Amino acid sequence: MTTDAFLADCRARLAFDLLSNTWNPVVLWVLRDGPGRPRELRKRIGGISPKVLTETLRRLEFNGLVARHAYAESPPRVEYELTDLGRTLLAPIDAFGAWAFEHGDDVIAAQDRNGG
C-alpha cells in the first residue's frame, strides 16, 4: 500500500483513530481472553478508573468492535465481549504485541540513552 493510497483513503485514518488513545487497544487486548464484567476487566487491565473503562467500552461498542450484554438482575450484571469485527482486529494487535516482545528493550534502551 502506498502513502498516497493511505492518505487518499480516509478509512485508514479513521482506523488509526481506533487505536490512537490510551485505553482502546488495552481494552481490546484484555477482551481477547474472553467476555468479562466491568469489575473483572478492571482487574485484568490495572490502573483504569471505572468511568474511563465505561467510556472506552461504549466507544468500542459505537465502532462495532465490542458488544454489551445487560441482564435484568439485581444486582445488575453486564458483560462485554468482542464482536466478530472486533476479533478481526486481534491479528494486527498481535503483530504489535510480538513487536513489543522483540524490540521493547531497544525502545527502553533508547529512552535511557536520551535521558528518559
Place this chain on the structure above:
Amino acid sequence: MTTDAFLADCRARLAFDLLSNTWNPVVLWVLRDGPGRPRELRKRIGGISPKVLTETLRRLEFNGLVARHAYAESPPRVEYELTDLGRTLLAPIDAFGAWAFEHGDDVIAAQDRNGG
C-alpha cells in the same frame, strides 16, 4: 498502580503507547517512503501544524524510532529518517493498514448504525 508503572512492566503497553496518539503512526507511515525535511513531510501528511510535527518527530527520536540530521547551512536544512528500529515497526503498521482497508467499511457502517 499508576499508568506509568504499568507501562514500565508491560511491553505490550509500551508498544501501544508508541501509537497511542494522533500523529505518531502517521508520521512513521510517511517516513517509510524515505527521509524527508519537515516542510516536505508536512506535505506528505496533510493537516499537521509545524509545531506538532516537530513535537512528534522529537518524541519518535526520543524512543529511538527516528533519526534527526541537521546540516550547518543557511538556510538551515534538517532531515528525518527512520532508524533500523523504526523500520521494524513498519510491518505491524502494515498489518493494521491492511485491516483498515478490509474492515474500514464495517466500522463506518457500525457508526452509522449507532447514529454517528
Place this chain on the structure above:
DNA sequence: CAGAATCCTTTACGATACTG
C-alpha cells in the same frame, strides 16, 4: 527554513459521590 515561544481551546483522564 527549522523551530522555539506564546496563547488558546478541547479533550482525556482521574477522584469522588450518588442513583437504580
Place this chain on the structure above:
DNA sequence: CAGTATCGTAAAGGATTCTG
C-alpha cells in the same frame, strides 16, 4: 454492581509570532 454526574488537572493540538 453498573453507571452517571460533577469537578479538577493535565496534556494534546492549533494558530500565531519571532529568531537564528
